[in-house]
Amino acid sequence: MLKIAIVVLSEIETHEGLGRVVNALQTAREFKEAGDEVQIIFDGGGTTAAVALADPNDQRHQVYAQVADKVAGLCRYCAKAFGVFEKAEALDLPFLSEYHQHPSLRSRVADGYQIITF
Numbered sequence: 001m002l003k004i005a006i007v008v009l010s011e012i013e014t015h016e017g018l019g020r021v022v023n024a025l026q027t028a029r030e031f032k033e034a035g036d037e038v039q040i041i042f043d044g045g046g047t048t049a050a051v052a053l054a055d056p057n058d059q060r061h062q063v064y065a066q067v068a069d070k071v072a073g074l075c076r077y078c079a080k081a082f083g084v085f086e087k088a089e090a091l092d093l094p095f096l097s098e099y100h101q102h103p104s105l106r107s108r109v110a111d112g113y114q115i116i117t118f
Contacts, residue, residue, distance in 0.1 A: 008046035024118035077101035
């Protein structure tokens with residue numbers, strides 16, 4: 001079994017950015033379906049993508065819903081910096097703040113995770 005942490009840094013306001021986020025979620029789905037251990041981390045601008053896609057009223061929600069159980073969380077610092085903290089809280093999204101209010105990638109590498117960024 002593989003251990004993968006997928007880090008989403010992209011926003012979804014552009015066609016290119018949306019493509020990156022959808023590819024990240026599809027990659028997570030592939031690992032999930034294979035029975036691998038996978039975590040999705042939304043960091044930087046990716047926090048805005050998480051909030052948009054986690055909203056059940058968003059037309060693109062289905063792609064997120066397929067892997068929502070694999071979302072480890074959003075960077076607490078970045079959610080505040082990008083102005084989506086309150087909306088993320090309202091959607092009951094988890095926050096990560098292990099290293100100076102940011103997700104710790106080092107701890108995941110130390111736990112045997114491979115990191116993939118989008």
